[in-house]
Amino acid sequence: MAMFFSMMLITVVISLFLFQTVSSSIDFIGSSQSIKDGTTWVSKEEMFEFGFFSLGNSKNRYVGIWLKKIPVQTVVWVANRCNPINDSSGLFTVNPNGSLVLSSQNKSVVWFANSSKLAKKPIAQLLDTGNLVLREEGDINTENYLWQSFDYSSDTALPWMKFGWDSRRGLNRRLTAWKNWDDPCPGDLSFGFPDEPDIYPEMYLMEGTTTYYRSGPWNGISFSGSPDVRPNQLFDSHFVNDGDEFYYMYNIKNNSLISIIVLNQTKSACQRLLWMEGDRSWRLYVSAPKDDCDNYGRCGANSNCIIGDAMGCECLKGFKPKSPQKWDLRDWSEGCVRNNRLNCPKEKEKDEDGFLKLDGIKMPDTRDTWFNGSMNLKEFRVKCLDNCSCVAYSNHDIREKGRAVGSGLVI
Ligand SMILES: *[C@@H]1O[C@H](CO)[C@@H](O)[C@H](O)[C@H]1NC(C)=O
Ligand SMILES: *[C@@H]1O[C@H](CO)[C@@H](O)[C@H](O)[C@H]1NC(C)=O
Ligand SMILES: *[C@@H]1O[C@H](CO)[C@@H](O)[C@H](O)[C@H]1NC(C)=O
Ligand SMILES: *[C@@H]1O[C@H](CO)[C@@H](O)[C@H](O)[C@H]1NC(C)=O
Numbered sequence: 405m406a407m408f409f410s411m412m413l414i415t416v417v418i419s420l421f422l423f424q425t426v427s428s429s430i431d432f433i434g435s436s437q438s439i440k441d442g443t444t445w446v447s448k449e450e451m452f453e454f455g456f457f458s459l460g461n462s463k464n465r466y467v468g469i470w471l472k473k474i475p476v477q478t479v480v481w482v483a484n485r486c487n488p489i490n491d492s493s494g495l496f497t498v499n500p501n502g503s504l505v506l507s508s509q510n511k512s513v514v515w516f517a518n519s520s521k522l523a524k525k526p527i528a529q530l531l532d533t534g535n536l537v538l539r540e541e542g543d544i545n546t547e548n549y550l551w552q553s554f555d556y557s558s559d560t561a562l563p564w565m566k567f568g569w570d571s572r573r574g575l576n577r578r579l580t581a582w583k584n585w586d587d588p589c590p591g592d593l594s595f596g597f598p599d600e601p602d603i604y605p606e607m608y609l610m611e612g613t614t615t616y617y618r619s620g621p622w623n624g625i626s627f628s629g630s631p632d633v634r635p636n637q638l639f640d641s642h643f644v645n646d647g648d649e650f651y652y653m654y655n656i657k658n659n660s661l662i663s664i665i666v667l668n669q670t671k672s673a674c675q676r677l678l679w680m681e682g683d684r685s686w687r688l689y690v691s692a693p694k695d696d697c698d699n700y701g702r703c704g705a706n707s708n709c710i711i712g713d714a715m716g717c718e719c720l721k722g723f724k725p726k727s728p729q730k731w732d733l734r735d736w737s738e739g740c741v742r743n744n745r746l747n748c749p750k751e752k753e754k755d756e757d758g759f760l761k762l763d764g765i766k767m768p769d770t771r772d773t774w775f776n777g778s779m780n781l782k783e784f785r786v787k788c789l790d791n792c793s794c795v796a797y798s799n800h801d802i803r804e805k806g807r808a809v810g811s812g813l814v815i
């Protein structure tokens with residue numbers, strides 16, 4: 405009897421030792437299997453690691469995914485964002501029916517992910533893209549995933565991650581910042597497309613329900629207010645808007661480069677970081693908002709923001725400050741109003757309203773626009789003149805010198 409117990413003790417000690425020092429070389433677990441705190445999974449090419457981790461000096465345990473290749477702890481996804489486990493009893497399990505369950509010692513469910521359909525033989529696998537997927541054992545078709553972490557992004561957008569709205573599933577993949585760098589629970593900063601499928605979409609950085617920054621709509625090459633998104637030697641940008649879904653996605657051209665997009669709650673910014681192998685640190689590549697003019701509605705209606713030595717606003721031609729006193733005090737919030745009333749609906753036969761061409765500006769907020777991809781600019785001019793609440797029109801695709809498709813701005 406005594407012999408039996410000591411044997412068991414040895415086994416326990418050995419397996420604990422293994423768990424703490426060896427990250428397993430498997431990248432998946434099968435149905436009814438679990439991983440314990442102390443074990444990790446590594447994706448095939450060793451890009452990403454999945455497992456339990458703590459942040460800062462806290463003893464709280466989270467389950468998530470981090471970049472394996474770099475020495476600075478960079479967590480890109482967290483399962484139990486607001487529900488840490490306070491000891492090392494956590495257990496991550498694949499249920500036979502296709503759900504993922506994170507539980508702690510007293511068997512309380514800390515986090516739970518449900519499959520879209522009943523599974524037969526589900527496995528959970530960590531891919532080299534950083535996507536944790538639940539799929540049928542023999543089925544690697546990406547369309548058939550039962551669940552994937554890419555659909556439930558935390559504060560980080562990785563290459564190949566679809567970032568946006570899927571109307572078939574009513575799913576909007578957005579980023580939400582961590583509360584602070586020790587607490588992955590969502591703060592009030594979020595970034596992404598709105599849920600409305602009927603608009604020509606653009607991305608908004610929100611602080612709670614307040615719009616803080618917008619990217620401008622996609623113009624065929626980049627977001628009109630974010631020229632840095634333009635394809636370059638490092639990245640390709642993709643934007644898809646096909647009726648069922650609209651999303652943004654990027655990929656990195658050179659596999660040896662590591663770059664992520666992450667929300668920074670303390671800076672109230674969405675930042676693209678680039679890993680500098682020489683410095684062994686992240687470098688800020690671009691940040692949105694970029695400058696004072698990039699802050700949402702900085703200049704009020706009908707005015708243009710000028711970034712010079714100091715930021716300032718300028719009424720568009722034909723407009724004057726609504727409140728000249730405030731304008732002189734550099735309070736531009738009330739914007740500008742027309743010098744002359746429009747002749748709309750047409751009263752005087754002789755006067756004809758017209759349009760003024762504006763170059764090099766961020767397209768106005770598309771939440772107030774109407775668009776039709778089969779109309780040309782001439783048709784839009786006619787349509788806009790016909791409708792007294794229409795103030796401007798534009799093409800929304802600038803490729804091939806601005807193909808004739810357009811959008812009407814209705815305010
Ligand atoms: C289980 O543990 C959690 C904390 O880990 C605690 O909040 C909860 O009350 C416990 N539940 C039971 C039934 O003991
Ligand atoms: C999980 O999904 C199944 C099938 O879609 C559904 O019947 C069940 O209620 C879901 N469970 C939870 C906890 O959401
Ligand atoms: C699978 O089982 C879990 C726990 O028993 C349950 O909550 C969940 O709804 C089930 N999922 C499906 C798809 O039936
Ligand atoms: C990719 O990046 C690495 C490291 O910066 C560089 O050495 C290599 O030449 C690049 N490859 C290509 C195809 O640009």
Ligand SMILES: *[C@@H]1O[C@H](CO)[C@@H](O)[C@H](O)[C@H]1NC(C)=O
Nearest residue numbers: 585668669670671675688691
């Ligand atoms: C947030 O942004 C600031 C300014 O760019 C930077 O110093 C800080 O390191 C960022 N935080 C993280 C965790 O990246």
Ligand SMILES: *[C@@H]1O[C@H](CO)[C@@H](O)[C@H](O)[C@H]1NC(C)=O
Nearest residue numbers: 775776777778779780783784
């Ligand atoms: C879009 O424009 C085309 C061409 O003018 C027209 O046939 C179509 O009815 C318009 N669609 C909508 C929804 O207005």
Ligand SMILES: *[C@@H]1O[C@H](CO)[C@@H](O)[C@H](O)[C@H]1NC(C)=O
Nearest residue numbers: 773774790791792793794814
């Ligand atoms: C003007 O356009 C708006 C927005 O599309 C529409 O709701 C309104 O009915 C239009 N008015 C006229 C007179 O066509």
